[in-house]
Amino acid sequence: MKVAHSPDELGRERRAVAVGTFDGVHLGHRRVIAAAQAAGGRAAVVTFDPHPRTILGNRVELLSTLERRLELFEELGVEDVLVLPFDEELVALPGEEFAESVLRAIGAEVIAAGDGFRFGHGRTGDLALLEQLGFDVRRVPLVDGVSSSHIRKLLASGEVARAAGLLGRPPEVEGTVVLGDQRGGTLGFPTANLAVPTELLVPAYGVYAGSALGRPAAISIGTHPHYGGTERRVEAYLLDFEGDLYGSRLVVELWEWLREEAAFGSEAELVAAIADDVRRTREARRPA
Numbered sequence: 001m002k003v004a005h006s007p008d009e010l011g012r013e014r015r016a017v018a019v020g021t022f023d024g025v026h027l028g029h030r031r032v033i034a035a036a037q038a039a040g041g042r043a044a045v046v047t048f049d050p051h052p053r054t055i056l057g058n059r060v061e062l063l064s065t066l067e068r069r070l071e072l073f074e075e076l077g078v079e080d081v082l083v084l085p086f087d088e089e090l091v092a093l094p095g096e097e098f099a100e101s102v103l104r105a106i107g108a109e110v111i112a113a114g115d116g117f118r119f120g121h122g123r124t125g126d127l128a129l130l131e132q133l134g135f136d137v138r139r140v141p142l143v144d145g146v147s148s149s150h151i152r153k154l155l156a157s158g159e160v161a162r163a164a165g166l167l168g169r170p171p172e173v174e175g176t177v178v179l180g181d182q183r184g185g186t187l188g189f190p191t192a193n194l195a196v197p198t199e200l201l202v203p204a205y206g207v208y209a210g211s212a213l214g215r216p217a218a219i220s221i222g223t224h225p226h227y228g229g230t231e232r233r234v235e236a237y238l239l240d241f242e243g244d245l246y247g248s249r250l251v252v253e254l255w256e257w258l259r260e261e262a263a264f265g266s267e268a269e270l271v272a273a274i275a276d277d278v279r280r281t282r283e284a285r286r287p288a
Contacts, residue, residue, distance in 0.1 A: 001074040003081045007105035010082050016041040016110035017103060018078075019117060021048050024063030024151055025072040027168045028114065028143040033076055035112035035138045044080035045073055046102065050199070052086050061201035063148055063155075063167075068174060068251065082106060095125020099133050112138040158204035160254040164287035170210065170253040173202055173221075173234055177245040180235065187267070189274050191220070191235035192245045194252070202234060207277050209256040209284035212236050218274070218281040219252055222261035226270050239278060256284045 004010035016039035022029045037043040047069070051060040064072065066083065073081055084090060084102065093101070098120045103111065111130050119125040131137045146166045154163040155171055163171045173196060180193030192212070196202055205222035216239045223229040236252050258277055264270040 001078055005083050007102055010106050012107040014041045014109055015044045015107045017044045017046055017108040018112045019046045023148045026146055026166055028146045032112050032140045035140050039110040042079050045078050046082045048084050048086040050086055055086055055091055062199050063201055065197055092121055095120025095129055099130055110136045112140055115139050115141055152201055155201055155203040158206050158257045161287055170255055170287050172251050172253055174251040177248050177250055187271055189237045191237045192250055194234040196234055206260050207258045208254045209258055209281040210252055210254045212238055212250055212252045215239055215241055216281050218277045225261055225263040255286055
């Protein structure tokens with residue numbers, strides 16, 4: 001898959017293009033991409049970074065990093081991606097100029113987008129304008145109940161199984177493995193401590209069953225109340241894994257909520273609880 005950051009870099013070729021931010025690449029986004037792929041021509045995505053709402057000063061907790069978004073596009077069979085920097089210059093571009101200098105410039109003939117897609121200065125551009133300009137527009141209806149904002153709310157409540165049903169895959173949290181408190185190793189459950197990008201959503205505090213590197217993983221998100229902690233930690237215990245992960249990027253799937261984090265009466269009780277988390281993680285199944 002070719003990834004470009006300007007129309008010139010991508011070049012002009014007959015393309016069917018899916019356009020959108022696609023945060024999380026959920027089921028609705030997948031329909032838009034599938035519509036472009038079904039149209040013939042070279043299947044491409046035009047997307048934006050950072051999230052368009054941030055240009056207005058709003059904080060958006062992302063469902064996926066740009067790196068992960070690109071990986072998901074590639075898994076879906078997208079051939080080309082144009083990542084446009086969403087900045088003041090792009091915001092000021094009139095809708096017709098955006099259509100000509102971006103979409104036409106890369107050879108887009110077919111445009112697939114959600115019904116509510118808007119673009120250009122003041123969000124004045126829409127799919128009707130693209131039709132007037134001669135593009136073959138494929139309008140993709142919204143998938144009922146599926147939106148990035150709804151998925152964010154589910155994850156903020158720890159409802160990872162329901163979120164998976166809207167994403168079409170398990171929700172994820174990712175980060176770079178860094179040195180933690182190293183208590184897990186002394187307890188017999190060494191964990192990978194993740195430094196999560198600040199713009200990424202982290203689901204509700206608690207203990208989850210999931211996976212990482214293709215292995216079952218018990219994941220703890222919280223502050224270690226048993227030890228009186230105050231700083232949020234995201235840690236994954238990869239079952240039956242031996243190796244050094246420090247400095248590695250790790251993508252962790254969350255399959256099932258197991259329990260709330262808690263302070264225990266003794267360290268022995270804590271170890272017993274973790275052992276039960278591991279047992280339940282072995283029994284957990286990845287959401288379909």
